[in-house]
Amino acid sequence: MRHLIDILDLTIEEIDQLIETAEDIMANPAKYAHVCDGKKLATLFFEPSTRTRLSFEAAMMELGGNVLGFSEASSSSASKGESVCDTVQVVGCYADIIAMRHPKEGAPVAAASVCPVPIINAGDGGHNHPTQTLTDLLTIRKEKGRLNQLVIGLCGDLQFGRTVHSLINAMSRYKSIRFVLISPNELKVPEYIKENMHRDKVSYMEVERLEDVIGTLDILYMTRVQRERFFNEADYVRLKDSYILDTEKMKMARKDLCVMHPLPRVNEISRAVDSDPRAAYFRQAMYGKYIREALIMKLLGVEA
Amino acid sequence: MNIDSIQNGYVIDHIKAGRSMELYRHLKLDSLDCSIAIIQNAKSERMGRKDIIKIDQEIPIDWDMLGYIDPDVTVNVIRGGKRVEKKQLKMPDRVVNVMRCKNPRCISQVEHELDQIFTLADREKRVYRCHYCETAYKRSEK
Structure with a gap:
């Protein structure tokens, strides 16, 4: 059994x-x-x-x-x-x-x-939450047609987000995967996840601003950044807009980008993005x- | 300081200084009626300071548990006043009900009579993980 x-x-x-x-x-x-x-x-x-x-x-x-x-x-x-x-x-x-x-x-x-x-x-x-990860994998396969040779951007709270950790572990088993980890310093991926990536020889880079890298991504996996996670208000104010996906940022992205989100969302993806065909998060729920x-x-x- | 040599039993040597009482408790030595000597802060060329426990009786000992608590100890088995065996311990792959998980979000904190199970995740770094929540626990340095 x-x-x-x-x-x-x-x-x-x-x-x-x-x-x-x-x-x-x-x-x-x-x-x-x-x-x-x-x-x-x-x-x-x-x-x-x-x-x-x-x-x-x-x-x-x-x-x-x-x-x-x-x-x-x-x-x-x-x-x-x-x-x-x-x-x-x-x-x-x-x-x-x-x-x-x-x-x-x-x-x-x-x-x-x-x-x-x-x-x-x-x-x-x-x-x-393995069925969320299976959902994510099916979404990537349906939307991109493959589970290898992908640049995957993970954006938002990467420290406490279990869906992100689980997705990194699962996708690290496929060939030619590169992760772009987009988060404020306070909410970076934990060390043990990075150690796993080193062990699996998976390449990754860490950045603070989504605008700087969105044009390089095949997949953008959004998660919510909560105000209470920040140590000081100044950092939150400085960075909060970086983690909100809107139509302006979508203009900088590739035409075949796939935007995912485990849902529920609060305000990290503007509703105006919903009608963009690259927004896959409601299809993700169906998958x-x-x-x-x-x-x-x-x-x-x-x-x- | 002189401590009588033992006839049949164990000399647990190279215990990290200050840890002998932890071993004493885990091995339930207080329930024995034989002579037991605990030597603390003995001089050691290899370790600087060390603890030693002498047990003047051959008792069943959970070597795995002892290896988990302190894999660096050496156990000398004494029979007829002579050392007949020297055991090198190793960290066991799995320990049950030796320690408790400290993660307040772990199911083992609330579920009745659930065995506290830990598995060895990294022998080199001496890391065990809770079987349930996978919280990592690093054992002491050499």
């Missing part, structure tokens, strides 16, 4: 296979409409995340399966003090597969050690549903 806790649990070949399946589902939805007939997905969300939960539930429904679960800890036995391990052992009696989100880091690892059915980590605190369908099929061992 397989679980998905960390994106690195999957080999490159398995990720390629998931992407192929997801692309086939997009092209031939009818072929997959009943592959999970009679199967149940439990969405155990110990903290709210409407987008991720709905994406999982929509994915299971499109495969013909059913869903059950809870959307916050207060409506589960966790509020009575039940442990995560007990919860998944009970739910494993009712469902065929579990998607779990939990505020504590490593909760899915603990759960997987006793769970009788496959567990998908739908986010554990600031730690892992998330299809890659989750492929993942559910893989872990349940069902085929079309």
Whole structure:
């Protein structure tokens, strides 16, 4: 029985296979409409995340399966003090597969050690969120046609952004990838991620201003810079506009740039950019549903 | 200072100065009824200062745990008053319930009766990671 806790649990070949399946589902939805007939997905969300939960539930429904679960800890036995391990052992009696989100880091690892059915980590605190990374990989493949030979700009809060760390780890396994890390000094990528890039012989550069590099990028992955992360107000005022993507900056970008964002956004991408065909972030949300369908099929061992 | 030599048991030597009591606690030596000598701040050519523990009884010892706490110690096995074996310890690949994860966001802080598991991530740099949250813990320098 397989679980998905960390994106690195999957080999490159398995990720390629998931992407192929997801692309086939997009092209031939009818072929997959009943592959999970009679199967149940439990969405155990110990903290709210409407987008991720709905994406999982929509994915299971499109495969013909059913869903059950809870959307916050207060409506589960966790509020009575039940442990995560007990919860998944009970739910494993009712469902065929579990998607779990939990505020504590490593909760899915603990759960997987006793769970009788496959567990998908739908986010554990600031730690892992592998289905977001799978979503990002499918987006890059769909939008750029490849997962190698890319210059990937990561912009914003690169210190605390788990999606960014996970994407760096996942993309570092592909050939000829170069990262451009765009962030204020306070929010640079942590040292251990840089050590990983050195180990994997992946080239990267660090810059402070998006304007200086946007013209060199194949992909621009935006994240939010929060005011409270800055040590002083002067730096925030000096740099805040650098991390807001607007139509002026888009003019400096390549015609085939792909703009991504894990969403929700606040103000880091101007709404005027939404109508630009290079803005891929809402398509990215759609791809998330299809890659989750492929993942559910893989872990349940069902085929079309 | 003279300490009687032991007949059957262990001499745990080259303990980093100041760490003998930590070993004493982890090895649960207080539960034994044999003679135990703890020598602190002994002079050492190699280390400057070191601690030594002598145990006058052959007891079952978790060598992996000892290797985790201080891989630089040397263990001399004594039988009939003579050293019959000298053990070099190494850091184990995995330790269970020896230390606790300090990350307040880790599931191991709140989940009942969850084993505290750490795996060796980098032998050279002596880094262990929590099995659950992957927080890194660096063991002491040589």
